[in-house]
Amino acid sequence: MEYRVRVEISLKSGHSDPEGETTKKALFELKYPVKAVNVSKVYNIRLEATSLKDAKGKVEEICRRLLANPVKDNYEFEIEEVK
Amino acid sequence: MEYRVRVEISLKSGHSDPEGETTKKALFELKYPVKAVNVSKVYNIRLEATSLKDAKGKVEEICRRLLANPVKDNYEFEIEEVK
Structure with a gap:
């Protein structure tokens, strides 16, 4: 069977997010x-x-082997069957 | 008032997604x-x-000015008020 999976990788709190910081600065400007x-x-x-x-x-x-870095990333996912 | 916004930027169909392709290849291997x-x-x-x-x-x-590239990106967003 085939499944549609949506994995979201986000930074654990306390880790710096340079892309977010740069975006914030650009929006502020x-x-x-x-x-x-x-x-x-x-x-x-x-x-x-x-x-x-x-x-x-x-x-x-x-997620554990490839997509998320356990030092700095959280992951969550949703799975649904493709009909 | 303060709002929490979640913007998702995805590629329009037909545009190549090299990161996705590389991830697919790595998972396949x-x-x-x-x-x-x-x-x-x-x-x-x-x-x-x-x-x-x-x-x-x-x-x-x-979204239009900074986050999405109109040539290749779709955007969608959700907004909620922060209580």
Whole structure:
């Protein structure tokens, strides 16, 4: 079966977010009253798996092995079956 | 008032997504049965505005002026008031 997976990788609190900081500065210079900007990344993945449980296991592994850096990143994901 | 804004920037269909392609290849080499990967970016913004309508107008402008490239990017956003 095929699954549509959405993984969001965000920085753990306390880690610097230079892209967010630069974006905040740029918006501030354009006179927008912005107080904070944080950037995160979304991976939309089409994955084959035998069941929802199998898909969850694979996505956990993928996040830990490849997509998220355990020192600085949090990850969360949603999975839905493709009909 | 203060608003929490979540802007998601994704590629328009037909535009190449080298980061997604590279991620797909890396996952495939790790033996994950991945059929497609697309990457998008999320900006979490704290913004001051006088009303929800004012906040929406500012966010539209921010997306068009700074965050999204009209040639290749789609954007969508959600806004909620910070209590």
